Amino acid sequence: MELRKDPITRSWVVAGHPERDKVRPDPCPLCPENRIETQTLLALPPEGKWQVRVYPHFRPLYRIEGDPGRSAEGIYDRMAAVGAHEIVVETPDHTRTLAQMSDEEIERVLDAWVRRIADLKRDARFKYVTVFKNQGEQSGEEWPHAHSQITATTFVPRRILYELRSAREWYRDRERCVICDILRQEMRQAKRVVDNAGDYYALCPYASRVPYEIWLLPRTHNHQYEVPLAGEQRRNLAALLGRTLRRLLQVAPGYHLVVHTAPNTQQTKGELSEYWRTIAGDYHWHFEILPIVEQRSKSYSIKEVYFNGTLPEQAAERLRQLDPAK
Numbered sequence: 001m002e003l004r005k006d007p008i009t010r011s012w013v014v015a016g017h018p019e020r021d022k023v024r025p026d027p028c029p030l031c032p033e034n035r036i037e038t039q040t041l042l043a044l045p046p047e048g049k050w051q052v053r054v055y056p057h058f059r060p061l062y063r064i065e066g067d068p069g070r071s072a073e074g075i076y077d078r079m080a081a082v083g084a085h086e087i088v089v090e091t092p093d094h095t096r097t098l099a100q101m102s103d104e105e106i107e108r109v110l111d112a113w114v115r116r117i118a119d120l121k122r123d124a125r126f127k128y129v130t131v132f133k134n135q136g137e138q139s140g141e142e143w144p145h146a147h148s149q150i151t152a153t154t155f156v157p158r159r160i161l162y163e164l165r166s167a168r169e170w171y172r173d174r175e176r177c178v179i180c181d182i183l184r185q186e187m188r189q190a191k192r193v194v195d196n197a198g199d200y201y202a203l204c205p206y207a208s209r210v211p212y213e214i215w216l217l218p219r220t221h222n223h224q225y226e227v228p229l230a231g232e233q234r235r236n237l238a239a240l241l242g243r244t245l246r247r248l249l250q251v252a253p254g255y256h257l258v259v260h261t262a263p264n265t266q267q268t269k270g271e272l273s274e275y276w277r278t279i280a281g282d283y284h285w286h287f288e289i290l291p292i293v294e295q296r297s298k299s300y301s302i303k304e305v306y307f308n309g310t311l312p313e314q315a316a317e318r319l320r321q322l323d324p325a326k
């Protein structure tokens with residue numbers, strides 16, 4: 001298994017991973033009674049019966065040991081698939097989903113993400129830490145048992161790199177954060193904002209890629225999700241995420257969720273320190289949630305252009321009307 005770089009788009013591809021084609025293990029390996037014996041990276045609450053447990057992935061995309069060892073093959077770049085790949089089991093209960101959890105339980109899942117990102121960023125080899133969650137049969141989820149996954153990579157994934165570059169350019173031109181600017185306008189227009197709790201807002205982005213795409217973000221500028229928050233703030237974020245997911249699941253059978261936070265800026269060697277010089281001012285963390293749209297819906301993408309049949313203004317209005325307690 002290795003990483004190969006497409007010289008045109010500059011994106012890295014994980015190449016060759018035969019084990020991943022194997023059928024789903026049965027019984028569920030995430031249920032506490034069936035769990036394959038492995039090291040526990042984090043358990044919450046730390047004492048007593050755990051609700052959230054994090055351990056290394058059984059079939060990791062990236063391996064923790066070693067040096068990425070970048071090398072060339074003629075004009076091409078490649079490196080070893082060094083990194084981390086972890087599973088966050090969100091509940092010991094096989095049938096409980098994140099959307100069904102109490103605010104307190106969701107808060108523990110969010111806290112696990114915070115702690116694992118912060119821990120992985122201490123490793124200077126890792127340039128980026130991604131948290132993602134696939135929920136629903138059509139989402140590509142690995143197991144139906146509620147879980148999310150964390151990867152730490154020696155490169156910044158393509159979409160986040162685009163975002164970071166645009167944010168940096170916006171900041172360079174205006175000395176303002178693009179996401180703060182977006183949120184200010186959205187709050188003023190109030191057309192695409194769905195909900196808020198304390199400092200956190202949920203909105204359908206102006207150029208939504210799929211129907212009911214929704215982002216969660218703090219109003220107060222902050223580039224890093226993994227900064228521990230005061231108790232009340234974290235509870236607000238958990239409450240907003242729960243309400244948002246319960247709304248979304250009334251219009252879609254599943255979703256993808258991804259946390260977008262700043263890259264690992266502890267890599268301060270030469271070029272990179274200059275590159276991320278304005279990161280604290282120019283980037284703003286957020287969650288992106290992309291509902292799964294059914295196969296025959298009017299939303300599909302052709303040649304990487306998104307066609308979205310539902311205007312985000314209509315999506316936001318519909319979502320606002322749905323009962324977030326359901």
Ligand SMILES: [Zn+2]
Nearest residue numbers: 028031094145
């Ligand atoms: Zn299970």
Ligand SMILES: [Zn+2]
Nearest residue numbers: 177180221284
């Ligand atoms: Zn901002």
Ligand SMILES: [Zn+2]
Nearest residue numbers: 163260286288
């Ligand atoms: Zn983003």
